[in-house]
Amino acid sequence: MFTKILIANRGEIACRVAATARRMGIKTVAVYSEADANAKHVAVCDEAVLIGPAAAKESYLRGEKIIAVAKATGAQAIHPGYGFLSENAEFADACAEAGLVFIGPPASAMRAMGSKSAAKQLMEKANVPLVPGYHGEQQDADFLHAQADKIGYPVLLKASAGGGGKGMRVIENSAQFKDALASCKREAISSFGDDKVLAEKYLQRPRHIEIQVFADTLGNCIYLFERDCSVQRRHQKVLEEAPAPNMPAERRAAMGEAAVAAAKAVGYVGAGTVEFIANQDGSFYFMEMNTRLQVEHPVTEMITGTDLVEWQLRVAAGEPLPKQQHELAINGHSIEARIYAENPEKGFLPSIGTLRHMETPGAVAFELGGAVNLPAGVRIDSGVRAGDAISPFYDPMIAKLIVWGADRKQALARMAQALSQYQIVGLATNIAFLKRLVEGQAFSTADLDTGLIERNHDALFPAAQAAPDAALALAAVSLIESEKDRSAAQSGANAADPWGQALGWRMNHPYLRALSFGDEFAAAKPYGVNVSYRATDWLFSVGTAQPQVLSLMSQDGNDISIKLGERAVHGTVRRDGDMLHVFTNGAHYPLAYNDPMAHAGETESEGGRLTAPMPGKVVAVLAAKGQEVKKGDALVIMEAMKMEHTIAAPHDGVVDEILYSVGDQVADGAPLLAFKTA
Numbered sequence: 001m002f003t004k005i006l007i008a009n010r011g012e013i014a015c016r017v018a019a020t021a022r023r024m025g026i027k028t029v030a031v032y033s034e035a036d037a038n039a040k041h042v043a044v045c046d047e048a049v050l051i052g053p054a055a056a057k058e059s060y061l062r063g064e065k066i067i068a069v070a071k072a073t074g075a076q077a078i079h080p081g082y083g084f085l086s087e088n089a090e091f092a093d094a095c096a097e098a099g100l101v102f103i104g105p106p107a108s109a110m111r112a113m114g115s116k117s118a119a120k121q122l123m124e125k126a127n128v129p130l131v132p133g134y135h136g137e138q139q140d141a142d143f144l145h146a147q148a149d150k151i152g153y154p155v156l157l158k159a160s161a162g163g164g165g166k167g168m169r170v171i172e173n174s175a176q177f178k179d180a181l182a183s184c185k186r187e188a189i190s191s192f193g194d195d196k197v198l199a200e201k202y203l204q205r206p207r208h209i210e211i212q213v214f215a216d217t218l219g220n221c222i223y224l225f226e227r228d229c230s231v232q233r234r235h236q237k238v239l240e241e242a243p244a245p246n247m248p249a250e251r252r253a254a255m256g257e258a259a260v261a262a263a264k265a266v267g268y269v270g271a272g273t274v275e276f277i278a279n280q281d282g283s284f285y286f287m288e289m290n291t292r293l294q295v296e297h298p299v300t301e302m303i304t305g306t307d308l309v310e311w312q313l314r315v316a317a318g319e320p321l322p323k324q325q326h327e328l329a330i331n332g333h334s335i336e337a338r339i340y341a342e343n344p345e346k347g348f349l350p351s352i353g354t355l356r357h358m359e360t361p362g363a364v365a366f367e368l369g370g371a372v373n374l375p376a377g378v379r380i381d382s383g384v385r386a387g388d389a390i391s392p393f394y395d396p397m398i399a400k401l402i403v404w405g406a407d408r409k410q411a412l413a414r415m416a417q418a419l420s421q422y423q424i425v426g427l428a429t430n431i432a433f434l435k436r437l438v439e440g441q442a443f444s445t446a447d448l449d450t451g452l453i454e455r456n457h458d459a460l461f462p463a464a465q466a467a468p469d470a471a472l473a474l475a476a477v478s479l480i481e482s483e484k485d486r487s488a489a490q491s492g493a494n495a496a497d498p499w500g501q502a503l504g505w506r507m508n509h510p511y512l513r514a515l516s517f518g519d520e521f522a523a524a525k526p527y528g529v530n531v532s533y534r535a536t537d538w539l540f541s542v543g544t545a546q547p548q549v550l551s552l553m554s555q556d557g558n559d560i561s562i563k564l565g566e567r568a569v570h571g572t573v574r575r576d577g578d579m580l581h582v583f584t585n586g587a588h589y590p591l592a593y594n595d596p597m598a599h600a601g602e603t604e605s606e607g608g609r610l611t612a613p614m615p616g617k618v619v620a621v622l623a624a625k626g627q628e629v630k631k632g633d634a635l636v637i638m639e640a641m642k643m644e645h646t647i648a649a650p651h652d653g654v655v656d657e658i659l660y661s662v663g664d665q666v667a668d669g670a671p672l673l674a675f676k677t678a
């Protein structure tokens, strides 16, 4: 076995690989970009070496540099994780030339499966079922058009070198063909540097079912059952589970054997995934083979009690597979949800920024290798900690939340519960969306197909709802109590002096406070919360609603228990600037507090600095030093997450200083220019 390996990746997968290596007594070397100097993967490895600037091309994709680091640090093998160099045959060859073990399949197997078209030609020979279509060499537009007509619409065009759900076009009829081909080829060349496409029948309501295969260098090849990854957005996976619901044992065996045949046809070694697209009637076709460890591999580990990274290391070191086919069995059910920094309501647009606060469900330390024995059935694979940033440079995945249950019903319940305990403040996440998805009728009854999200659009994207009075009451209590803390701190030694405290209670006549909160629902008309102070409690009302008695039961930091009318309410309230993030009853209510005192101390003449709303690049500077501008004039344009953001003048004034120029990278919150009010 190796004594030291280099992990050529970042984020959760680098941490995941490091965890197994540590358990096996293998030392780890991390590589990192300038943007990742303080990243979790750097902290969890034994050594870490800087390999270049943030852009992946200049760091995580620099194969020759990474090989040099491995040599210099005495690592014997390189684990590529997924993405980046994991499916790069040239890199695997270069490792071999440098005398390093590439922890993955032989370069020849990667080459054979790297092109979807070539892979299909091979699979045809191995008698693996294929979606009807054309996957040959001819790329002439008229020829491809005739092929599409022959297949019958709808037809799917796919970039042969594609991946990550990119480079695909659905064509509904012959008239759309020409434009779709041109745009598919454009995307294929820009994303993958290769404009070769294939055309195939676009299946209706299909399921994505994939088989985990594993092979060793001694000729053994087995399958570790299936994963259902049908819940997708933009052809990218959102929820994955194992085993696939309603899978008859004979079909499982048939798909497993087809996958093993596919792997054997290319002389496969290591962990691989054979993806199939399946009709509702159960017929299935080969789609592609991913020649690496897959993002969703944990659900397989949870139901088989295996550690697939340990298997990868053993196989790469020349050992036989730890188990044979007949020694494997399915135990229970596992579901994974990909927690992303993104905004589902805005077309799943990535969101970047700092994880100012993160509370994770009662997760159990990641420990595998024996039978699955997790008391709470919850596992979190994460590459970030509270305080870390999600940057525009890499995938905006925050964590993978994985649950295990004795059956699907229990796994579903645990997933819903774990999602409601996941608290993140600082950027938009898909947590609430995932919860609606998991609890929704379609997923909970396993009515699965790749169109599940679109089909259930209305239920999954409900209109903004009014914040419940329980959430508003928690926000109000949190504010009032924090003022008390502050005034107690101010009165110092006299904290016990009743006259020095801002308790709000006035002898003889009640003190009434009007608090104003806003959110998406109340964008036009904020919630008017009335709190009237009494000796030991308050009267609370929202707008003109009937007042209810409100009292504080207990408080432990940000955790607050209140009594509102006859209800006991528990929640967490996090303050982030003017925002109060209320987490209660499994939901997150971001409330903007319209603080009447907040801007009282500021004078207009102080002017101000204008800051970057998120880390990104300056793409245009539209104002010059000394220039007079009007309120709302665009001053600087930034690009972050492939989106443009305009920074405009908050009021009329003069540009005092411009701190960046076009092309500069700027950090979250960095002042971009100084500004004087006219």
Ligand code: ADP
Pocket (backbone or CB within 6 Å): 082, 083, 084, 162, 163, 164, 165, 236, 237, 290, 293, 294, 295, 296, 395
């Ligand atoms: P999986 O089937 O494991 O979910 P994905 O297709 O989602 O695989 O991709 C896995 C990882 O590889 C992700 O991190 C994704 O961002 C990355 N990835 C996939 N295809 C590409 C590509 N063509 N270029 C760069 N990264 C890619």
Ligand code: ADP
Pocket (backbone or CB within 6 Å): 131, 156, 158, 162, 163, 164, 165, 166, 200, 201, 202, 203, 204, 206, 208, 232, 235, 236, 275, 277, 287, 288, 450
């Ligand atoms: P990628 O390399 O981007 O992962 P895949 O070929 O694996 O590309 O396809 C990704 C997704 O696109 C599938 O999971 C499925 O949802 C959809 N898809 C692919 N082929 C078809 C098809 N022939 N009919 C319907 N949907 C398809």
Ligand code: MG
Pocket (backbone or CB within 6 Å): 164, 275, 288
């Ligand atoms: Mg795929």
